[in-house]
Amino acid sequence: MGVVAKRRSPKHVWCLWRRKALWRAPRAVLEKQSYMLIGRHDIENLMGLDPASACLPNSLGPPSMENNASDAEGVEVELEMSDLLMNLRPIKQENLIRDDNKLILLASLSDSLELGKACTRAANQVQENNNQKNPHHARMSSAPPKDLVSFAEEYRKLAIDCLKVLRVEMQLETIFNLQEMTNREYLEDQDAEEPDDFIISLTAQITRRDEQMAPFIAGIKRNYIFGGICSVAANVSIKVGMCTLSAVLALADMKSINLFGVQQICRNSIALEQALAAISSIDGEAVQLRLDRVRTYYELLNMPFEALLAFIIEHEHLFTAAE
Numbered sequence: 001m002g003v004v005a006k007r008r009s010p011k012h013v014w015c016l017w018r019r020k021a022l023w024r025a026p027r028a029v030l031e032k033q034s035y036m037l038i039g040r041h042d043i044e045n046l047m048g049l050d051p052a053s054a055c056l057p058n059s060l061g062p063p064s065m066e067n068n069a070s071d072a073e074g075v076e077v078e079l080e081m082s083d084l085l086m087n088l089r090p091i092k093q094e095n096l097i098r099d100d101n102k103l104i105l106l107a108s109l110s111d112s113l114e115l116g117k118a119c120t121r122a123a124n125q126v127q128e129n130n131n132q133k134n135p136h137h138a139r140m141s142s143a144p145p146k147d148l149v150s151f152a153e154e155y156r157k158l159a160i161d162c163l164k165v166l167r168v169e170m171q172l173e174t175i176f177n178l179q180e181m182t183n184r185e186y187l188e189d190q191d192a193e194e195p196d197d198f199i200i201s202l203t204a205q206i207t208r209r210d211e212q213m214a215p216f217i218a219g220i221k222r223n224y225i226f227g228g229i230c231s232v233a234a235n236v237s238i239k240v241g242m243c244t245l246s247a248v249l250a251l252a253d254m255k256s257i258n259l260f261g262v263q264q265i266c267r268n269s270i271a272l273e274q275a276l277a278a279i280s281s282i283d284g285e286a287v288q289l290r291l292d293r294v295r296t297y298y299e300l301l302n303m304p305f306e307a308l309l310a311f312i313i314e315h316e317h318l319f320t321a322a323e
Helices: 010-024 033-037 041-049 051-055 071-086 100-133 135-140 143-183 197-213 219-226 229-250 259-277 284-300 305-314
Strands: none
Touching: 033 143, 041 051, 041 071, 041 143, 051 071, 051 219, 071 143, 071 229, 100 143, 100 197, 100 219, 143 197, 143 219, 143 229, 197 219, 197 259, 229 259, 229 284, 259 284
16 A cells, blocks of 8 residues: 655644754854844843834734834934943854855845745635635635734744844944954054054945845845944944043043044044945935944044033033933
8 A cells, every 4th residue: 555645734834844944044143142132131122112123024914114213212222222232242253143144044034934924924815715705615624824824923023033133243243343442542643544444344244245135135124134233333432432531531641542543433434334325225314423423422532621511512412421
């Protein structure tokens, strides 16, 4: 007698597919810091409140681009998220996903999961239409539609996780590069022509990864992945400046930064702004506003005290009390 192949239930098929999908996502990715962070309760909550999350697929259908959060609330969420990530310093290279191919795999996996969600929703709709035409058949096969709905929801969650990992990964990569600022004294003896090496490395990485992911995910999703870089970069830069200013105030004869040093940091922020603005879906104006704030902060460090005080009084809401 021939062996009769056992028919697999939709749930069994989904479990096998999910296992295969997780296997395709390299184990090294699942063990990295970004993957573990998105499961943290505080970070998960902040990512949900972030206006940028409006582009993520929801359970009701296509992504909703409407977000009721005000600009001020959005900036506050970004700042809080940035502070949480900065508290993880020093970021170690071995905790990052340095292999671009693994990041591209995550991007393509997210796209495949989105397609899978759409297919299961379509199959579910076909099933429901058939049930309406044949009520007797509907009574006999009521379970599959429910399974298909749950499959679509699982697809959605996994697709979102892939995008969240990529976003947090780029934020951690930014901190990893910019934390080099704490090891440098910006006492330049001449006006340099190029940004710092770590900025050149970061901007090249942003450009390269954006180009490599472009074939797999839409611009709006790339905006989500790379859009968190700017707020983190601005926050890290200013926090380093706060440390520098504290040192200057503590020791009147100590200078950790001079005019050429300020110009170098401004050059760094301009290079980063250009790299981010080159991503087609990025809001270039928002990037410019955030990094202009960094440049203003550092330019203030070389102002005479009276001029600095006058500027602060005139622009009291530009910086926080701590800054």
